[in-house]
Amino acid sequence: MTPAGTAAPPAQAAGLVLIADADADDELVAAFDARGLKVRVVGDGALALLEAGRLGPDTVLVSATLPVLDGIGVVRALRAMRGRGEMTILLGLGPDDRAQAAAGLEAGASACVAKPYLVSEVLALAGPPADAITPAAGTVLAAGMRAASLGVANWAGGRTGAGNAGEVDPEVFRVGTVTLDIGAHQVRVDGVPVAVPPREFRLLRVLLERAGRVVPRESLLELVWGTSQMDSNTLAVHVRRLRRRLGDTAETPWSIESVRGVGYRYRLP
Structure with missing residues (x-):
């Protein structure tokens, strides 16, 4: 009472x-x-x-x-x-x-x-809730190796644990200035928290997991919306919103690149 x-x-x-x-x-x-x-x-x-x-x-x-x-x-x-x-x-x-x-x-x-x-x-x-999307086995490791082979020193598919030096947290992705923490459901740009709705959070997660690779539109729709039978304009609108949240402008290179006729790629720095 x-x-x-x-x-x-x-x-x-x-x-x-x-x-x-x-x-x-x-x-x-x-x-x-x-x-x-x-x-x-x-x-x-x-x-x-x-x-x-x-x-x-x-x-x-x-x-x-x-x-x-x-x-x-x-x-x-x-x-x-x-x-x-x-x-x-x-x-x-x-x-x-x-x-x-x-x-x-x-x-x-x-x-x-x-x-x-x-x-x-x-x-x-x-x-499903954002934390229901599970990375494919080896995604974090493979992405880290790919970035290292390209000479990208500031890419991390995890973070150093607070208690154990060198411990990797597979729930944290960092590419350039953008950090996505799955457990905290938080995105930071240059260390500053940015509000990202669940659907865009899932979209960013999928792109960061595959940073440097083109992800086909159909794959993005399946992974983020659960179906590829959708108007692709839905995806384009969410990408535009996400770019704005990440600080992209017409004067700067977009963090999420559009590959005509194929899909989108998160650009490695």
């Missing part, structure tokens, strides 16, 4: 999905429930924002066509909420809404998903 005069604690955010779409069917709700997640369904944009502020969901599925406030407006408002930058936001697009995909991604949607919803697709796009 909460003592008299004491504010009730905020609702817990763990394991909650908010669906802002009155057309969402029971099969989708049941699929999330089978994953052990709580689901809240609302039918308009204003209520979606109220519930997001109250509940702090991990994932929000928003229909592009909502009464009161449309889906893109909801996405933009969600991204502007303090402490809500890391939630996964999926924008549902019906056959007549496809033109809104780019605007939705620019507003801050993690990905777009077609309506009527395919349960497997929505679950894949909602994705």
Whole structure:
């Protein structure tokens, strides 16, 4: 019980999905429930924002066509909420809404998903937690050897342990000025922490694990979103956002290079 005069604690955010779409069917709700997640369904944009502020969901599925406030407006408002930058936001697009995909991604949607919803697709796009992605065996060692062969002295696929000199932490990747710590879910640029949402964190992790090599678009979509059956514009938008977070500008070489017709490569310094 909460003592008299004491504010009730905020609702817990763990394991909650908010669906802002009155057309969402029971099969989708049941699929999330089978994953052990709580689901809240609302039918308009204003209520979606109220519930997001109250509940702090991990994932929000928003229909592009909502009464009161449309889906893109909801996405933009969600991204502007303090402490809500890391939630996964999926924008549902019906056959007549496809033109809104780019605007939705620019507003801050993690990905777009077609309506009527395919349960497997929505679950894949909602994705696992960032720490569920396990590097392939030997990735850290192979990347370190590759960097050494190129004469890159400041590349590290780990860090020196605080207690044991020379101990390598396989959960920390460092390429040039960028450090990604999987365990702390933290990215630093020149030692300064940078806020990176979960989807972009996964994307950066995959690229750093393979620094210096081109990663095909299809592989990035599979590893980060769980499916290659997506509009490649989704990937391009996330790469642009990630470049900005890493401090890339038009006047400086991009840390993430686009290889036309193939994919992306994290540039070794």
